[in-house]
Amino acid sequence: MEAMIREAPGLFVPVLPTLWPSMLAKRREPSGFYPFAAASVRYFYFARNAVWTAVRMLGLAGGEVLVPAYHHGVEVEALxxxxxxxxxxxxxxxxxVDLEDVGRLIGxxxxxxxxxxxxxxxxxxxxxKALAERHGLFLFEDCALSLLSADGDRPLGSTGEVGIFCLYKxxxxxxxxxxxVNGRRGYALPEPPPPPWASTVSHALSSLLSNLELRGGTLGRAVRLLVRALGRRTAESTRLERVATGTAHFDRAHVDLGMSQLARRIALAQDFRFxxxxxxxxxxxxMGRLRDLSPxxxxxxxxxxxxxxxxxxVERKAELLARLRMKGVxxxxxxxRFHPACEAARFPEVAALRRTVVEVPCHQDLDSETMARLALVVREALLASRPRSLAEGKRR
Ligand SMILES: Cc1ncc(COP(=O)(O)O)c(C=O)c1O
Structure with a gap:
């Protein structure tokens, strides 16, 4: 529905990279990128399953894990x-990270x-890692938001006892x-069973349709909306099981689900360097186009x-988000939100981050022309949703 009330037909900036039909047939030589190159890698339906499995695998049930106050919430639920x-x-x-605070909290x-x-x-x-070793603790590295990323040439997720990754973001x-698993200890983990095929097909189809809209403009969007509506009706009438990704809560019923063969094949065929x-x-x-308005x-x-x-x-997050969505972004x-177990009042800086950070896409599907339009739209939205005092100050 949101897509239908957009003011600016033509611009479509999906939050996630989309599936190009050619990717279904591609094959590529194995790459050196983490986690794919790690001998111990185990694949799951999503990262939350890896968090849950790691707790059980390392025997942490009953013990305490120190977690950042800035968290998604689903990883906390899995722990x-x-x-x-x-x-x-x-x-x-x-x-x-406030390393002193971490040190103080170790008990x-x-x-x-x-x-x-x-x-x-x-x-x-x-x-x-040094802190963990000094106290005989394990280090979890959560790279759910950091696939393919490195600190210089050290891949993220390769330092902790375990590294956890989300692939579909x-x-x-x-x-x-x-x-x-990076530590020297070996763990025997069973291969998780594949997910329901209908779930894989429905997510892949949805991504293919986003790709169509990305490339096909208004016509692509019309086709996407039509197919989505038909798909929803079919799924409702046949009760096909679709395990949603990107959701906010952990569900024990899905903890044993593995990654589908199709997902693995598409992942391994990607050009990671690109x-x-x-x-x-x-x-x-x-950064070049926006940081003068807001670093x-x-x-x-x-x-x-x-x-x-x-x-x-941004100061007025909800207003800015509404403006961007109206423009197809x-x-x-x-x-x-904080997880309910976290006392928000103790973490005012994190509360400020939660109030002000907006995720603007910068993924591999966005070419230079789309980026130029995106930057313009974000600039306009930023200017329009600035607090009045700031805007007036500028005018004077
Ligand atoms: C920091 C962090 N860890 C773990 C997860 C869980 O990822 P997934 O959705 O793949 O289960 C998320 C999800 O957004 C996350 O942000």
């Missing part, structure tokens, strides 16, 4: 469901430290998460980073 207790540590206004029940790499930007993995796959380069180019472009959370792009999105900072309200 709790697997039997771990959680305590939250401070994260600063630039997504920086007799603590068994693991949980480090999240935000949107491809590396957290302090080496420092957290960065690649056009219908499902996929991964768990990598993806990293495109995302970096698009991030730089947005992003990260005002630079260190070597190795594969940005998941451009973290725009699928921007996202990034992480506005």
């Amino acid at each position: 709790l469901d697997a039997g771990a207790a959680v305590r939250f540590y401070r994260v600063g206004p630039r997504w920086e 007799p029940r603590t068994r693991a430290l949980y480090l999240t790499h935000y949107a491809g930007f590396p957290g302090p993995a080496a420092e957290m 960065t690649l056009p796959v219908p499902n996929g998460g991964a768990l990598v 993806i990293v380069e495109s995302r970096r180019r698009n991030y730089f472009f947005l 992003p959370v990260h005002n630079q792009l260190p070597p190795g980073v594969c940005p998941l999105f451009y973290p725009l900072v 699928e921007a996202i309200d990034f992480w506005s």
Whole structure:
């Protein structure tokens, strides 16, 4: 419905990269990128299953895990469901981990430290690892938002005892998460069973339709809306099981689901180097066009980073999001809620991030022409949704 009330036909910036039909037939030589190159990699339907499995595998049930106060929430749910207790540590206004706070919180029940790499930007993995080793703890590296990203030439997810990845946020796959075990200990993990075929097909089809709209403009959009409506009706009448990805909550019923063969095939056929380069180019472009109005959370792009999105900072988030969606931009309200176990009042900087960060796409499907239009639309939306005092100040 939202798509139908857009004012500016022609621009469509999907939040996720889309599936190009040619990708269904492609094959590629194995690449050196993590997690695909890791001997211990295990694939799951999504990353939350890897979090849950890692807690059980490492025997952390009953113990405590120190978790960042800036979190999605579903990873916290997976930790709790697997039997771990959680305590939250401070994260600063630039997504920086407060290592002193982590050190202070380590107590007799603590068994693991949980480090999240935000949107491809590396957290302090080496420092957290040293801290963990000093106290005999495990380090979890959550790379759900950081696939293909590195700190210089060190792949994210390769330092902790385990690395956790979400594949479908960065690649056009219908499902996929991964768990990598880096420690010297070996663990025997069963291969999870494949998901229902209808789920894989429906996600893949939806991504193909987004691709059609991306390339086909108004006609592509009409076809997408029509097929979506028909698909929904068919799914309702035949009760096909569709396991949604990108949802906010952990569901134990899906914890054993693996990644589909189709998703694995599409993932391994991707040109990872091209993806990293495109995302970096698009991030730089947005920075150049937008930072005079509002600097992003990260005002630079260190070597190795594969940005998941451009973290725009805005005062009037809801208003800006509405404006962008009206113009065909699928921007996202990034992480506005704390998990209920986290005492929000203790973390004012995180509360400010939750109030102000918007996820603007910068993925590999967006060519330079689309990026130029996107930057223009975001600039206009930023100017229009600035607090009145600021706008008047400028005019004077
Ligand atoms: C930090 C973090 N960890 C884990 C997850 C879980 O990822 P998935 O949706 O693949 O289960 C998410 C999801 O957004 C996340 O943001």
